[in-house]
Amino acid sequence: xxxxTQQVVVKAQGRRIYDITPQVLQWANQQGISTGLLTLYxxxxxxxxxxxxNYDSDVLVDMQxxxxxxxxDGDHLxxxxxxxxxxxxxxxxTALTQTSLSIPIIEGKVAxxxxxxxxxxxxxxxxMTRRVLMHVIGE
Amino acid sequence: xxxxTQQVVVKAQGRRIYDITPQVLQWANQQGISTGLLTLYxxxxxxxxxxxxNYDSDVLVDMQxxxxxxxxDGDHLxxxxxxxxxxxxxxxxTALTQTSLSIPIIEGKVAxxxxxxxxxxxxxxxxMTRRVLMHVIGE
Amino acid sequence: xxxxTQQVVVKAQGRRIYDITPQVLQWANQQGISTGLLTLYxxxxxxxxxxxxNYDSDVLVDMQxxxxxxxxDGDHLxxxxxxxxxxxxxxxxTALTQTSLSIPIIEGKVAxxxxxxxxxxxxxxxxMTRRVLMHVIGE
Numbered sequence: 001x002x003x004x005t006q007q008v009v010v011k012a013q014g015r016r017i018y019d020i021t022p023q024v025l026q027w028a029n030q031q032g033i034s035t036g037l038l039t040l041y042x043x044x045x046x047x048x049x050x051x052x053x054n055y056d057s058d059v060l061v062d063m064q065x066x067x068x069x070x071x072x073d074g075d076h077l078x079x080x081x082x083x084x085x086x087x088x089x090x091x092x093x094t095a096l097t098q099t100s101l102s103i104p105i106i107e108g109k110v111a112x113x114x115x116x117x118x119x120x121x122x123x124x125x126x127x128m129t130r131r132v133l134m135h136v137i138g139e
Numbered sequence: 140x141x142x143x144t145q146q147v148v149v150k151a152q153g154r155r156i157y158d159i160t161p162q163v164l165q166w167a168n169q170q171g172i173s174t175g176l177l178t179l180y181x182x183x184x185x186x187x188x189x190x191x192x193n194y195d196s197d198v199l200v201d202m203q204x205x206x207x208x209x210x211x212d213g214d215h216l217x218x219x220x221x222x223x224x225x226x227x228x229x230x231x232x233t234a235l236t237q238t239s240l241s242i243p244i245i246e247g248k249v250a251x252x253x254x255x256x257x258x259x260x261x262x263x264x265x266x267m268t269r270r271v272l273m274h275v276i277g278e
Numbered sequence: 279x280x281x282x283t284q285q286v287v288v289k290a291q292g293r294r295i296y297d298i299t300p301q302v303l304q305w306a307n308q309q310g311i312s313t314g315l316l317t318l319y320x321x322x323x324x325x326x327x328x329x330x331x332n333y334d335s336d337v338l339v340d341m342q343x344x345x346x347x348x349x350x351d352g353d354h355l356x357x358x359x360x361x362x363x364x365x366x367x368x369x370x371x372t373a374l375t376q377t378s379l380s381i382p383i384i385e386g387k388v389a390x391x392x393x394x395x396x397x398x399x400x401x402x403x404x405x406m407t408r409r410v411l412m413h414v415i416g417e
Contacts, residue, residue: 001140001276001279003313003416005384035142037178037274039315039380043391045331051238052230053184058219062227063234065216070209070348077343080336088340091330095341099329099394100380102178102239104274106144111272113182116238133389135315135382137276137279137415138142140279140415174281176317176413190377191369192323197358201366202373204355209348241317241378243413245283250411252321255377276415277281 001139004031008132012047012122015086017060020132021117028110028136036105036138040118043131046090047122048097054117067093073125083124090123097121105138140278143170147271151186151261154225156199159271160256167249167275175244175277179257182270185229186261187236193256206232212264222263229262236260244277279417282309286410290325290400293364295338298410299395306388306414314383314416318396321409324368325400326375332395345371351403361402368401375399383416 008023028038042049053059071092074085081087101118104111112118120130147162167177181188192198210231213224220226240257243250251257259269286301306316320327331337349370352363359365379396382389390396398408 001142003279005313005382035144035274037176037276037315039382041380041382041389043389043394045329045391045393050234051184052234056219056221059227059230062217062219063231066210066231069216071344077347078340080334080340082334088337091337092341092344095328095330096235096374098238099376102180102241102380104144104178104180104272106272106274111180111182113184113270115184116182131391133382133384135313135384137315140281174283174413176315176415189373190323191373195358195360198366198369201356201358202370205349205370208355235374237377241319241380243283243317243319243411245411245413250319250321252323252409254323255321 004136006134010120010130012128012130014127015122015125017064018120019117020120024118025110027134031136033105033136033138034108036136038103038105038110039135040101041133042099045094046124047120047130048094048099049101050097050119050121051101051116052119053115055115086125093123143275145273149259149269151267151269153266154261154264156203157259157261158256159259163257164249166273170275172244172275172277173247175275177242177244177249178274179240180272181238184233185263186259186269187233187238188240189236189258189260190240190255191258192254194254225264232262282414284412288398288408290406290408292405293400293403295342296398296400297395298398299332302396303388305412309414311383311414311416312386314414316381316383316388317413318379319411320377323372324402325398325408326372326377327379328375328397328399329379329394330397331393333393364403371401
């Protein structure tokens, strides 16, 4: 059994959903693992991970619109506004989505479904450098 | 250390919460693993995974009612309506729930709590064939 | 490759967000694992796990306020009220957050980000004893 770790660094340019599928697959599919488990972990509390449709980019537009309505910036409910009106909404959006994801590796490939992509969901309005850790175990 | 993989195929007959606990446990508890980790992964973006109460089926009725209200079909917010009024709501519901789940195996058993079941949460109205991958590592 | 398991027991005194980071790190960082994977798993359906900001406790106050508004107690939508007006809301809040979390171990440390803490999110109003399983694999 072997393990490998690596990180994906994303220079996020504001609130948007960034497709990191190419970086994830390029690394994970080249570690010589036939059967195993890939875990992705984002080291932040105002950006998160999401697996969703990779085909029609309108899905990402609508996803963003939904979260903007469900957890609006500047909500008077919130007292934690240290970093601005998008500060606490970013933490809530993170809580409602994923900080870690695990995907089996089968027959030498990360077993994403046909229409699945891996996304970094940036919830802050300003530019941020984000780190996603990748861990593979298998053989 | 050993690994095993298998899949559960669910022929979903429309939007509903399907209990897959029996299929998961029947396979995972019979791989001869005393200590390890089970990961479940659904290869879709309009159906998801959920661990929740397995005792009173009213919980599933209410869960469905809540998501129907929170993410209603035919919401005019959405532009991605290619596959109908339940298309984008299915992607949002997937984002709000789980695509992967990991459960420790302890003393030869998947360590579900007493009242926990594993469910496939189908978000599309039409019949769909869904695949859930299972990966076990341990010894 | 080695594995270890342990549990954190939390005597929750009602609906609140409990920081379990110290218990998790104290155990996981002392298993002599240089590279590996930590998985946390909560064996309940009315309490969940969350990774979020560990610095300003106002974040936890606001998080609770948001979930109280999104999934209010005593909602007439729900028919499952066996254990009171907070019963079904607790199951919904669990579905919207996490039952399992996986975090890589790198250079001998659980790779939490600088501002990340691990929290038990108790959704029931009454006192409950909660169990979080920890599983480490690595070497």
